[in-house]
Amino acid sequence: MVDNYKDFNSVIFEDKPLFLKDKIKNSILNGATFTIKDNISIKDWQLSCASFTLKNYKSLYNATVIDKILNNGGVIIGKTNHDEFAMGSSSEHSIFGNVKNSSNNQYVAGGSSGGSAVSVALKISDFSLGSDTGGSIRQPASFCGVFGLKPTYGRVSRYGLVAFASSFDQIGPFSKTTLGLAKCLEVISGYDSKDSTSSKEKVPEYSKNIEKKIPKKIGIPWELIKEGTNKEILLKLDLLINFLKKNNFEIIDIKLPNSKYAIAAYYILTMAEASSNLARFDGVRYGFRDNSNDLESMYLNTRSKGFGDEVKRRIILGTYVLSSGYYDAFFKKGQQVRRLIKNDFENVFNNVDVILLPTSPTPAFKQGENLSDPLKMYLSDIFTTPVSLAGLPALNFPAGETKNKLPIGLQLIGNYFKEETILNFSHYIEKNFNFD
Ligand code: GLN
Numbered sequence: 001m002v003d004n005y006k007d008f009n010s011v012i013f014e015d016k017p018l019f020l021k022d023k024i025k026n027s028i029l030n031g032a033t034f035t036i037k038d039n040i041s042i043k044d045w046q047l048s049c050a051s052f053t054l055k056n057y058k059s060l061y062n063a064t065v066i067d068k069i070l071n072n073g074g075v076i077i078g079k080t081n082h083d084e085f086a087m088g089s090s091s092e093h094s095i096f097g098n099v100k101n102s103s104n105n106q107y108v109a110g111g112s113s114g115g116s117a118v119s120v121a122l123k124i125s126d127f128s129l130g131s132d133t134g135g136s137i138r139q140p141a142s143f144c145g146v147f148g149l150k151p152t153y154g155r156v157s158r159y160g161l162v163a164f165a166s167s168f169d170q171i172g173p174f175s176k177t178t179l180g181l182a183k184c185l186e187v188i189s190g191y192d193s194k195d196s197t198s199s200k201e202k203v204p205e206y207s208k209n210i211e212k213k214i215p216k217k218i219g220i221p222w223e224l225i226k227e228g229t230n231k232e233i234l235l236k237l238d239l240l241i242n243f244l245k246k247n248n249f250e251i252i253d254i255k256l257p258n259s260k261y262a263i264a265a266y267y268i269l270t271m272a273e274a275s276s277n278l279a280r281f282d283g284v285r286y287g288f289r290d291n292s293n294d295l296e297s298m299y300l301n302t303r304s305k306g307f308g309d310e311v312k313r314r315i316i317l318g319t320y321v322l323s324s325g326y327y328d329a330f331f332k333k334g335q336q337v338r339r340l341i342k343n344d345f346e347n348v349f350n351n352v353d354v355i356l357l358p359t360s361p362t363p364a365f366k367q368g369e370n371l372s373d374p375l376k377m378y379l380s381d382i383f384t385t386p387v388s389l390a391g392l393p394a395l396n397f398p399a400g401e402t403k404n405k406l407p408i409g410l411q412l413i414g415n416y417f418k419e420e421t422i423l424n425f426s427h428y429i430e431k432n433f434n435f436d
Contacts (some may be wrong), residue, residue: 008100010109011035011125013078014045020070027073028183028349034069035119038079039131040085040171041160042066049096050161051056051084054287061162061375063128063284064195065188070186077125077377084308085278086131086164088112089139089380090370093310099368102144103406110140113174117144120174126381128174133164134266135359136385137172140229140397141410142359148174149181152197152417153391156185157192163277165270166197168388178427179380181395185419189230201417205233205244209420210427215353216377218244219254224383229361236399236408236435237358243433252353254348258340265341266385268334274311275318281306298407299389311375328338342390345413354425355413357383359396363406383411392420397426 011263017033024031036042039049041059043066048054064069069076083093091099091114099114101107102121109118113130117140120128128138141148150173156171163169173184189203220241225234241251283289283302291300307315321330349353360380370377387394395415396409412424 009097010099010115010117011078011080015079017075017432021074024073029073033127034074035078035080035128035374037082037113037116039162048084049085052095053281057287064157065191068188072114080119082115083112084311086112087310089377093308101364108367112136114140116174117141120146131171133168134388135381138359138384143397145349145363145407147172147181152393154197156188157195157198159194165273178430182210182423204420206423214428215421215425217250217352219252219352219355221254224259225357232402233358233408247380251380256344258344261337264332265334265337268330271314271318272322272331275315289339338389341386345390349415357411359409359411363402387413395422
């Protein structure tokens with residue numbers, strides 16, 4: 001393992017790239033290079049989750065997505081840096097240091113899959129895989145000016161992805177083009193007997209179909225967007241809407257009344273799931289173990305020293321919301337809100353084909369700016385977490401840049417298993433509209 005993060009702290013290269021020689025020719029990926037977020041297992045490669053807990057841990061097997069990439073002619077060249085255990089919106093919570101924004105190294109790359117976004121933006125690799133629990137593919141893609149897609153929950157096997165919040169986590173691709181996303185998604189999707197939540201829904205030929213059906217009814221949740229969204233982002237959204245109107249798309253004002261509760265519900269539910277998922281890192285079964293004299297101090301010291309502050313904060317809060325006496329007030333309420341948010345989307349999709357909105361309320365912020373205020377950091381997930389609570393597919397596409405040359409991203413949300421609809425629409429915009 002070569003510790004070569006380059007200037008942006010984004011990619012950890014392996015000594016030898018991984019590929020299957022006889023699978024490359026005439027394959028869909030055709031020798032394209034990949035980097036992989038360091039919470040996805042590749043046999044005999046490091047699987048650090050950017051945590052001291054797993055610093056020297058090596059994976060024993062391949063995640064299903066890795067086998068699929070290799071069998072379809074992909075070449076894997078390294079792992080990418082991210083927020084510890086995928087918890088964060090800025091890639092500043094990592095034992096390897098901050099990932100820096102590919103457009104300006106004073107700014108954050110977004111998170112948690114910041115290294116994957118930078119890897120693609122700087123052409124270190126053709127594609128990258130990240131994981132998205134509440135926006136971790138879409139938001140860094142928007143901060144770094146690349147395409148990034150979170151599939152429908154169940155579309156892609158989670159086998160070999162280190163769990164953060166199992167009922168939310170999905171693996172998805174980053175690319176410089178919509179067509180690239182389509183190819184990657186086609187390769188990594190599909191039923192897997194090793195993940196009981198993976199779906200048997202047929203996988204379409206996304207890349208072949210990309211110029212076929214273009215959606216016509218576009219929903220915009222104005223009520224949710226208008227408060228607190230950066231003016232330069234709203235301007236790009238307006239430009240696109242005008243273009244769409246001129247080209248006979250139907251623009252419909254939609255309401256997602258419960259999405260304003262998404263951040264509260266998302267953080268309650270994911271912290272609860274995380275507190276349970278991360279119980280396995282106890283010094284006995286995996287990774288780092290503190291040498292203490294008795295069992296109790298071994299557990300205590302291992303977990304105190306092994307996890308960073310953000311992870312500890314979530315484990316503690318997650319344990320709290322699950323504890324008897326508080327369960328009804330927090331966890332149960334969170335689940336009820338989750339259902340209401342899902343119902344809102346189902347209603348809206350009776351009437352529209354896709355939903356268009358910003359990916360994040362602001363462009364990338366400066367490193368350190370939100371670090372001391374976790375609530376402020378969490379607020380940046382307002383447009384991505386409703387989608388994750390509902391389990392819908394969504395993608396970020398680049399929409400030009402701010403006056404300060406920071407990328408702007410917009411988001412398309414599709415109905416369940418309608419990745420094709422958002423890919424086709426994104427491809428249409430990419431080919432026919434210029435934001436600058
Ligand atoms: N920013 C969100 C969080 O910190 C999303 C993280 C993710 O999608 N992995 O939970």
